[in-house]
Amino acid sequence: MSLLDRYLAREILLPFLAGLVFLTQILLATQILAQADVLLGAGVSALDLFRVAADLVPHFLGYVLPIAFLLGAVVGVGRLAEDRELVAVSAAGLSPARLARVPLVLGLAVAALALWLGLGLEPAGLRAARLRVNDLIRKNVTSDVRAGVFYEDLPGVTLYAESTRGGRWQHVLISDRTDPAAPLLALSEGGRLEPAGEGDDLRLVLDRGEVHREELRAEEYVAARYQRATITLGIGAALSDRNRLVGSPFELGPGEIAARARAARDPGEARRWWAFLHRRIAGPLAIVVFGLLAVPIAGSRRGGRAFGYAATLVAVVAYYAVLRLGEGLAQRGVLTVWLGPNLPNVVLALAGAAALLLMERRGAGAVR
Structure with missing residues (x-):
């Protein structure tokens, strides 16, 4: 050159x-x-x-x-x-x-x-x-959950925690209406959110509580106690709406x-x-x-x-x-x-x- x-x-x-x-x-x-x-x-x-x-x-x-x-x-x-x-x-x-x-x-x-x-x-x-x-x-979903405030930004889900600290919640109430034919109400002493595998969903992990589920089509009502329970929240559509990529x-x-x-x-x-x-x-x-x-x-x-x-x-x-x-x-x-x-x-x-x-x-x- x-x-x-x-x-x-x-x-x-x-x-x-x-x-x-x-x-x-x-x-x-x-x-x-x-x-x-x-x-x-x-x-x-x-x-x-x-x-x-x-x-x-x-x-x-x-x-x-x-x-x-x-x-x-x-x-x-x-x-x-x-x-x-x-x-x-x-x-x-x-x-x-x-x-x-x-x-x-x-x-x-x-x-x-x-x-x-x-x-x-x-x-x-x-x-x-x-x-x-x-x-x-x-x-952001985990951080936005405030103690003593009903959180309703998840589609079909209402979440309430008496206290929050480090992403963990105490005395939790969950109302899951994602399936209108089988609404679910869960109460627990503690809970947290975590990713459900590699997909777009979230898994709600609850410790020591009870769950109430009403099967409207079968006209049945179920109640049970648990030491640990998980609820998968299908929020893929919500993520897609907020993620421009x-x-x-x-x-x-x-x-x-x-x-x-x-x-x-x-x-x-x-x-x-x-x-x-x-x-x-x-x-x-x-x-x-x-x-x-x-x-x-x-x-x-x-x-x-x-x-x-x-x-x-x-x-x-x-x-x-x-x-x-x-x-x-x-x-x-x-x-x-x-x-x-x-x-x-x-x-x-x-x-x-x-x-x-x-x-x-x-x-x-x-x-x-």
């Missing part, structure tokens, strides 16, 4: 990393605020919040890496254009298009990183984040997406899954395309940094607009399932190549 290449790479990497950190922080803060009732609840510690944020980082990087790279490349090359260094390079006989080699090489490296994150770490991270948020909801298709790895596409009985549904799989691959490839666009945008700008920022925004908006169009055409069968998600990559790559060719023909006059 020549001295010029190393110099340009340094000029690109610094704003790229700064933009990467800044944009990722914004997305994390937005996600945390969107679920503030869960992530900032009474039962959540700083370590819990950090773990959820760390699990979400690979998912957010899939959105941030292309934008941050284009912004970094435009700012880096643009800084050389503002100081007339590109003019000096052109006057020395080096084509302005020659500078595209550095953003392209860096783009390939960043795209490989993004592909690894998107197909490997992102699904695992989202699954872990969803399970952690479910656990935090359970923790539930149902995200980005939890699926490439093999799982392909399996769903093969198992789909409707051809339209199969095309949607195949198009989604190719979208997961096309996203990282956009970084290389943005690397191709960086030099024409930065080298021809006349409005200073404002032009570079505006052009970056326009390129990103255009990319996602064409992406939506391509996905829709692929799902309807107009385009092949691989071409639809890659349509913005093809369009912007052709635009970048044409702009570089124009700069090549204009020579030193291409740089303003």
Whole structure:
């Protein structure tokens, strides 16, 4: 790598990393605020919040890496254009298009990183984040039970504890109406909530008490005493309503997406899954395309940094607009399932190549 290449790479990497950190922080803060009732609840510690944020980082990087790279490349090359260094390079006989080699090489490296994150770490991270948020909801339920106050936030369940300490309750009353045909009333000296296996349910553990159950259909009434009893509270729907991460298709790895596409009985549904799989691959490839666009945008700008920022925004908006169009055409069968998600990559790559060719023909006059 020549001295010029190393110099340009340094000029690109610094704003790229700064933009990467800044944009990722914004997305994390937005996600945390969107679920503030869960992530900032009474039962959540700083370590819990950090773990959820760390699990979400690979998912957010899939959105941030292309934008941050284009912004970094435009700012880096643009800084050389503002100081007339590109003019000096052109006057020395080096084509302005020659500078595209550095953003392209860096783009390939960043795209490989993004592909690894998107197909490997992102699904695992989202699954872990969803399970952690479910656990935090359970923790908040336990922490929200106050001594001497009826707790009715669990669907079909009313809970009362005379005293609470460290997640354990004394002198507990439970009214379970989840089965309207067989309402249950339980009294116990102590109790606590704990996860019921790896699912979305909670198990209520009661110590030394009695239970009363009325079978309305059989017109029977049952009462019994116990030393220890457990009641599974089916609150999966309640967790799903409060957890925004539930149902995200980005939890699926490439093999799982392909399996769903093969198992789909409707051809339209199969095309949607195949198009989604190719979208997961096309996203990282956009970084290389943005690397191709960086030099024409930065080298021809006349409005200073404002032009570079505006052009970056326009390129990103255009990319996602064409992406939506391509996905829709692929799902309807107009385009092949691989071409639809890659349509913005093809369009912007052709635009970048044409702009570089124009700069090549204009020579030193291409740089303003």
